[in-house]
Amino acid sequence: MEITAKNPPINIDTYISNARGKRNMDASSEKASTNVIKEDTVVLSQKGREIQEAKNLLDSVPDIREEKVVRIKKQIENGTYQVDGEKIAIKMIKESLINELV
Secondary structure (H helix, E strand, C coil): CCCCCCCCCCCCCHHHHHHHHHHHHHHHHHHHHHCCCCCCCCCCCCCHHHHHHHHHHHCCCCCCCCHHHHHHHHHHHHHHCCCCHHHHHHHHHHHHHHHCCC
């Protein structure tokens, strides 16, 4: 098997000198612009805005659903609260699988 170089050799010295020149230009421009105040700005994409809006909506929903807590407390006090172990197991497996995928 024969390997031939069809591309011309890369002159690494050119890249090094360009990088040094760029660094020197950056340093001199920083010295010249010491009185300039720089501001950072953030521009969100449409998807980013949608995510932010969804987060804001989720933040407005309470963490505890009081009406459900009251209903379950009454069922426990009356002795009518029942737990379906199969449903709980299925939900646990689903959540575990989802966590594995994420």
